[in-house]
Amino acid sequence: MSELLEVRALSVRYGATCGIAEAEISVPAGGVVSLLGANGAGKSSILKGVAGLADAQGEVIFEGRDLSRASARERVKSGIVYVPEGREIVTALTVDENLTLGGFLLDGRTRAARRSAILDLFPEIANRTRAPAWMLSGGEQQMLAIGRALMSGPRLLLLDEPSLGLAPLLIRRVFERLAQIRTETGLSILLVEQNYAMVSRFSDVLYFVRSGQISGHRLASEIDMSEEARRQLLESYLGARH
Numbered sequence: 071m072s073e074l075l076e077v078r079a080l081s082v083r084y085g086a087t088c089g090i091a092e093a094e095i096s097v098p099a100g101g102v103v104s105l106l107g108a109n110g111a112g113k114s115s116i117l118k119g120v121a122g123l124a125d126a127q128g129e130v131i132f133e134g135r136d137l138s139r140a141s142a143r144e145r146v147k148s149g150i151v152y153v154p155e156g157r158e159i160v161t162a163l164t165v166d167e168n169l170t171l172g173g174f175l176l177d178g179r180t181r182a183a184r185r186s187a188i189l190d191l192f193p194e195i196a197n198r199t200r201a202p203a204w205m206l207s208g209g210e211q212q213m214l215a216i217g218r219a220l221m222s223g224p225r226l227l228l229l230d231e232p233s234l235g236l237a238p239l240l241i242r243r244v245f246e247r248l249a250q251i252r253t254e255t256g257l258s259i260l261l262v263e264q265n266y267a268m269v270s271r272f273s274d275v276l277y278f279v280r281s282g283q284i285s286g287h288r289l290a291s292e293i294d295m296s297e298e299a300r301r302q303l304l305e306s307y308l309g310a311r312h
């Protein structure tokens with residue numbers, strides 16, 4: 071696989087606090103790469119840095135183009151879309167209005183075609199298009215958040231803890247849909263996710279994030295075969311921030 075995204079020496083700061091320092095990450099075209107680590111390790115900071123939503127230094131090379139200085143909006147136009155933790159859909163707006171927001175850069179015909187494909191993918195929200203988003207369940211809201219992100223036709227989805235607050239059955243459903251989208255569209259995903267059962271099934275590569283740095287990476291397939299890889303995995307989950 072060729073590289074879709076190359077992140078080089080990415081550092082994100084919040085004033086005096088370091089979110090992530092000198093991160094190096096590659097996401098292959100069509101691949102799923104997961105960031106694993108304890109709370110506060112710096113995983114979301116990486117996603118925000120790639121999305122252009124944080125004060126970042128370093129390089130973000132996407133499809134061979136240097137987007138390091140590009141605004142968040144330009145990155146969305148280039149095909150990088152962030153789905154934040156906690157979903158952040160507009161709960162006062164209807165399902166349809168939220169989808170329209172996700173496709174605000176599109177012409178009317180493309181928007182209608184995408185909307186219809188997304189509602190096919192998420193039948194749970196297809197018959198609720200006129201309902202305000204606050205009336206949806208947590209799982210349905212997550213589907214809407216992913217659907218809204220897909221409206222712009224991204225090449226890379228930055229997905230922050232999609233399973234947060236969802237029941238196991240819904241977590242499985244959300245990941246099944248993501249797998250389907252990936253197969254159908256070749257979408258790449260950079261994922262932050264605490265549910266390791268889903269991560270291991272869904273990812274190609276795992277990056278371990280500890281105390282604001284990347285401590286290593288492994289092929290997901292190595293975890294079952296290598297004691298050393300399992301130790302790295304455990305440490306990344308347990309690693310407290312210094």
Ligand SMILES: Nc1ncnc2c1ncn2[C@@H]1O[C@H](COP(=O)(O)OP(=O)(O)OP(=O)(O)O)[C@@H](O)[C@H]1O
Nearest residue numbers: 084087088089107108109110111112113114115116
């Ligand atoms: N907006 C912010 N302002 C100040 N500090 C922040 C901000 N966002 C994150 N941080 C700090 O940056 C560090 C990394 O946070 P980040 O959210 O990237 O970690 P994370 O691994 O995604 O954690 P979690 O799994 O809990 O979401 C933490 O020390 C956190 O307190």
